[in-house]
Amino acid sequence: MQLSAENLACERGGRTVFSNQNFTLGSGELLQLTGPNGSGKSSLLRLLASLGEPSHGRISLAGGAPDMNPGQQAHYIAHSDASKSALTVTENLIFWRDFLGGGDLMRAMQAVNLAALADYPAALLSAGQRRRLALARLALVPRAIWLLDEPSVGLDESAQKLLAALMNGHLREGGLIVAATHVPLGLNPDKNLHLGGTP
């Protein structure tokens, strides 16, 4: 499987956020996006998630399902948690499992160390725990491409290790990860893309 971007440009409200970006990413590879605020890291991830059209260039995916766009074969972890305060941890995950066509609930909760809180309403979780609940989607539903926007924000040291382990496992199974981050994720990225001028 290969995800590639050719000559990619993004415009927002008439302003060019970035232009002329190229990369290719193969199975088992991690692409790390860096750059200052406003350099378009999140915008690039949204383009890869098919949540928006590039103003120039194209994104292509070779070796995936031919009748689906890259976004439909991807997980997208954004800043918001996509979880409901009024539902318990398990109920939140059951919904996403059924909606996204997923898998093993227990494994997902263990992967982010939330099994002990399974029956807690999400409203009672701390910010870091809610973040882990969002990340549990990654382990719950198999998707080839992971698009992560600052995935480690709000996580303590042990949770960061869990995240690194989760990402490592995905790469070993031949998955692709594109992660935007300001801090080291504890993994060695195969590729680096710096947006917004010289590093």
Added chain:
Amino acid sequence: MQQFANPTRFLSLANRALPTIWVVTIILFAIGLYGALVSAPPDYQQGETVRIMFVHVPAAWLAMLVYTVMALASAVAIIFRHPLADVAAKTAAPIGAVFCFLALATGSLWGKPMWGAWWVWDARLTSMFVLFLLYVGYIAIWQAIEEPTRAAMIARIVALVGFVNIPIIKFSVDWWNTLHQPASVLRMDGSTIDWSIRWPLLVLGLAYSFLFLALHLMSMRSEIATRKLRNLQIARSGEA
């Protein structure tokens, strides 16, 4: 590139056509007003007040025509992604709303001598009122959404949803009206009106249409200029 080429060609076309359109508009108004105010006889029941009709009826026609233009432009914007179509729909709306308001106001004026009340919930006036609300909603959407491309996308949907609903609303209001009071006085069945009244109406309808065309072209021209200006400002702030 296409985004600039098209409006440019449109602008030069509009600039060349506008003087002619204005001349035609003025001539049509002169003929129509002569027919309406001089040659048409006063009504044997309503007297001279019947002449309000010559303002009211063409305004109501135009209010409906302009919404149709808006909906067509919105459909074109969706299907062909023509950059001018959104501009056309956006700038048509306020003009259509003014025609609609004119129809409502003259309808109200006409109502006083006719029914003895400034406002009567007659089927036509009620439908016109709902149409006015649809215009207001459409204009409000453009003002509420700051990001222009998104505003355009949402406005297209608003225009088309409204357009699909207009006949249903019209039908239901007519139904409602017959339940409560039979036969409207403002009926304008073409066949029953004398030719001496009908021809000024038709000429004025045409005059209104040309007036709309002129105003619409001018409004589109200034909208395009505004957009160019904004793009220039954005480009310059990007360089700075």
Added chain:
Amino acid sequence: MKLLLALLRRDLILAARQGGGVGTALGFFLTVLVLLPIGIGPDQVTLQRLAPGILWITLLLSVLLSADRIFQQDFEDGSLEIMVMAPASLELVALTKAIAHWLSTSLPLSIAAPFLGILLNLRTEIIWPLTLAMVLGSSALSLLASIGASLTLNLRRGGLLISILVLPLYVPVLVFGMSATTGNPEVIAPSLLILAAITLASLVLAPIAAAAALRAYLK
């Protein structure tokens, strides 16, 4: 199909557990019903004559005021983004959420409303046709509300704007809902049929319009 059922179930659970569901809508309904006789005067005959119209208009407003719940929360917490990305048809997602709104808010209201009409001295023989018309009409109300909710997804002044956008679309439901309850006996059946036709048309058109608006906001 399974995913739509999961969505329906989740939305119903959320409506039941969070405030702002049918309880609040019913509270709003009652508040209006108390204010109206105070404004109009307590005359039994007048209230009886106005009762069906008052009940319909209060129903329209209650449905409308609860409409922003259909998409707003899912938009704010990012769930809607994931739904847009998923392979599921967004039209069906929008339809499912409108149905959840109908089941959780409009339907209970439309069943309760005719009985609350007793407060307005509503003629008892009207209660049954009014319930039937309201149950039929309320589904169209929820569907049309979902269009308004999607069009004003990200707007601060969405509450007022959604009223301007949606209330004109409610005119046909109001007209035929009223003529099914207060008109001549011979127009009751056609009115109910037209109401059903409006519901069916909304069933097809509302999800298309709502999905288009959601895409415009999220893509």
